[in-house]
Amino acid sequence: MNIKDVIILGAGASKSEGAPLQNELFKEFFEYYKQVLKGKVWSLSKKQEKLIVEYFKKFWGIDIENFQNRDVKFPTFEECLGALDLAYHRGESFKGYSKEKIEQIRNALIFLIAKVLDEKLRGKIIHHRKLVDRLKNEESLKQTAFLSLNYDIIIDNVLVDLYEEFHLDYGIDLINFERRSDWKRPDKNKAVLLLKIHGSLNWLYCPTCNHIELTPKEKGAIKAFYKVEKCTECKTPMEPVIIPPTFYKEMTNPFIQKVFLKADKVLRSAERVFVCGYSFPDADLHIKYLLKRAEQFREETPEIYVINNHPNKTDQQKDEEKQEICKFFKNKEKIHYTNLSFEKFAEKGVENV
Ligand SMILES: [Zn+2]
Known part of the structure; x- marks a missing residue:
């Protein structure tokens, strides 16, 4: 070498x-999400979609189906993933969230980031x-x-x-x-x-x-x-x-x-x-x-x-x-x-x- x-x-x-920076990722994603709800093709599974909606409501107090863009400050991708990763590596769970569910949300978050970046950057x-x-x-x-x-x-x-x-x-x-x-x-x-x-x-x-x-x-x-x-x-x-x-x-x-x-x-x-x-x-x-x-x-x-x-x-x-x-x-x-x-x-x- x-x-x-x-x-x-x-x-x-x-x-x-x-590409959106970390602190803009979710805002950009959920704008996209709202557009998708208006009838475009959605490529995450319904199950993953549901997991993410629920996770944002329960963990971050954000209703991603009805948020007003200007008023909401989103957690960073790192904060969202970090909270889940720490629990996972410590072998802990959150109330109502089994280790398996934590893992599923983690993966769903990563897949949606992949999807957003792909859409935004293609070509x-x-x-x-x-x-x-x-x-x-x-x-x-x-x-x-x-x-x-x-x-x-x-x-x-x-x-x-x-x-x-x-x-x-x-x-x-x-x-x-x-x-x-x-x-x-x-x-x-x-x-x-x-x-x-x-x-x-x-x-x-x-x-x-x-x-x-x-x-x-x-x-x-x-x-x-x-x-x-x-x-x-x-x-x-x-x-x-x-x-x-x-x-x-x-x-x-x-x-x-x-x-x-x-x-x-x-x-x-x-x-x-x-x-x-x-x-x-x-x-x-x-x-x-x-x-x-x-x-x-x-x-x-x-x-x-x-x-x-x-x-x-x-x-x-x-x-x-x-x-x-x-x-x-x-x-x-x-x-x-x-x-x-x-x-x-x-x-x-x-x-x-
Ligand atoms: Zn194998």
Whole structure:
């Protein structure tokens, strides 16, 4: 492996394509939900739909069938999923909510997020495509690894588009390659490494067989999962693999651990790290931890380019963010806090900064 550049994609990168941020997700979803109630095709099952309506009423005091958009402040996706995940991992239940039901709501929430993102983003990816095209033209795609903190499949779809066949290296083995004759293992010479440490909307995990299955490419794009599927081997209902950042420590999925170790290894050898749309929030220590490990291994900070700008950011906000990031690293002069937005970086890179 000869990775020189690592591009870290945070929520801001997906936002540039029109993906809702965490705190907007539910509001956007339920707007969509209301439209759906007015007669459009609905793709979650009735059972899942009912679970979610009841959950929002009972847990958050929100009637999602009748809310007035302006007055309601929704909990974040992370809060909703986090409350359920903590109960699940502590082996506890809520009154009236068995462990099984908690698991079902959790999965229904993830599937609906997948559905909303799919609807909103289909065919609209611009900047990620520009980024990959630029790297390809500069012939630096081979020495680049992507480390995505997003579970959407924006960058996945752009990378899959590079070739007719599937050549994307998630850093883990997928059951598709073993069991299905229509899948071939990615070609080492072609595949770009994409490490998704918070999971991915196109992965389903069978806890019985301990394997991950990937959604197939359809009509030129990979799709997200939004229905419960049963494992083709053992018929166990498979689980989505999505890790809300704050609950990372609860994370036990062996595949996520493998991805994390791979990210650790790649960052140790990287010369340049581009951090896009991510401002190192305190709750999310594990990315800092990975970078700190890389820094300590090399005995110096790698060149870190921060690409976090957007038109509404004030000078004071930039200053504060820069200070916050610099304080965490040993060699402050290696931190390049750029004035670039993700869109600009995708198009031009950092050479002329
Ligand atoms: Zn199975």
